[in-house]
Amino acid sequence: MSNPSVPISFTSTKTQLGLTRSRGWIESLLLPNAERLAAVSFFACLPHPLLLPARQWLQGSGIGVAAQDVAAATDEVTGAVTASLLAEVGCSHVMVGHAERRGAFGETDQLVARKAAAASRAGLTAVVCVGETDTLPASDAAAVASVQARAVVAAVPPERPLLFLYEPGWAIGGTEAADPVHAGHVLHALRDVTAGHHARFVYGGAVAPGVYTRLRGEGDWDGVALGRAAQDPLLLAEVLDELTTPE
Template structure:
């Protein structure tokens, strides 16, 4: 369906310990909290950092999200239940990130089960999809449509979900997908999520100017920011661009 205003998020991966996370929140994120709150900005952080992040962000309008959750509500040692994350105040949980697919072999069915668990706990799943190699837009579209279709089939009609299209080859790269390539993929994603309350983000080499270029070809709801979120100046530029893009 798409949001009335653009949305954005970031994933800190495992780059920050507690001290560095707090420093980043204090000096990069919170100085721009007003603009970021209007973008429903959230930062997905490792589970041990959720509480300190939430405490630092309290009252700012900016939120902390989780980077993963368990696929079931069973009491499995070492797993983090979606209900517990919701109890801690998480509104979003990232699922199916390329790292987890590559390192832990997570497949589309497992990601779909996690998305269902997150949704049942009252959170919005942030489902990550993307092709591994540089391929044609049509091949990429078929690949991500298959990924999303599994998750969409597990979620109830009208349930909120955010789809993050992040080509794996673009992660950490200087160049992301072209707006034309991304537009073809977006059409496929929208077809697979008919009946859901879905938002669509693009990620991969996002810098100031990326959202404007993307919007010239397709109606993206926002972007996920990687390295640009670690620089106060770039974060402010991207936030201003998103806010200006929907006026």
């Protein structure tokens, strides 16, 4: 796992970029920033068919590739992508339980936990997405994230690394990240639930310059996950300044 004293960051392009645009984005934005991206152990979560070409485009850059989802099953299931295949094509991480998948496909906490366990068995680090869907008081949001996280820690051995992404559904694609005090409550609850596990914690949802610094004022966050900010040269540069400048 990455050095715990250095922030960590990653992005997911969801279904936003196809093959040609993904290559353009990697060559015009990621590679010119490779040194600073590598310094925060950056990886790009991509649709499955883009993993192999992206690995080649990113070769030698220090930037990793990761998947946005994985099958829970390890036996034969037509159309599924197993964790062992993701590991074989060079993924270091895989996202499980993104809010959009929990919403669109009805993914339950138990299914997400099985996916995290499958990832872990294959040597991947599961990026476990947790968070409330609609706006809630901080204590209720913390309770939702705790239930989601508890299912995963029950399924993954404590020595295996986990990366928790607190990403409230209401913040995704919005204009405002979670309030730092609110997020701090959730972080505190997640640290409690995962005590004894090898876990790190990042925030995602409308991350823009300044968000990481404000979050760190109210909680010991390990980093931030970028959505739109990773596809905007100015925003990416500013967020990287923040992440790579010692506090």
